Amino acid sequence: MALTVIVAYDISEDNRRARLAAVLQAYGDRIQKSVFVLSADQPLIDDLHRRARDIIDLDRDSVYFFRQCAPCWESVGVVGQATVAEPQRYWAVF
Numbered sequence: 364m365a366l367t368v369i370v371a372y373d374i375s376e377d378n379r380r381a382r383l384a385a386v387l388q389a390y391g392d393r394i395q396k397s398v399f400v401l402s403a404d405q406p407l408i409d410d411l412h413r414r415a416r417d418i419i420d421l422d423r424d425s426v427y428f429f430r431q432c433a434p435c436w437e438s439v440g441v442v443g444q445a446t447v448a449e450p451q452r453y454w455a456v457f
Contacts, residue, residue, distance in 0.1 A: 369429040
């Protein structure tokens with residue numbers, strides 16, 4: 364089952380920051396410079412944790428993974444030009 368996950372990071376070095384951003388961008392949408400929204404199942408989240416650990420400097424950098432329940436995500440409030448993306452649903456016909 365896919366979960367909505369907010370990933371935020373504070374990475375001090377440009378190369379590591381760009382590498383992590385590229386990984387996250389493959390799985391979700393950037394909503395701020397260092398914040399992504401992902402729709403992922405638990406195995407993928409676990410894999411992203413591992414990949415983040417492999418990329419960052421554990422003594423200087425930080426990455427946060429915030430799981431969002433459906434009712435919490437539905438009540439997200441925004442101010443200014445921020446928007447909350449509607450979930451995309453895909454149909455497959457076999």
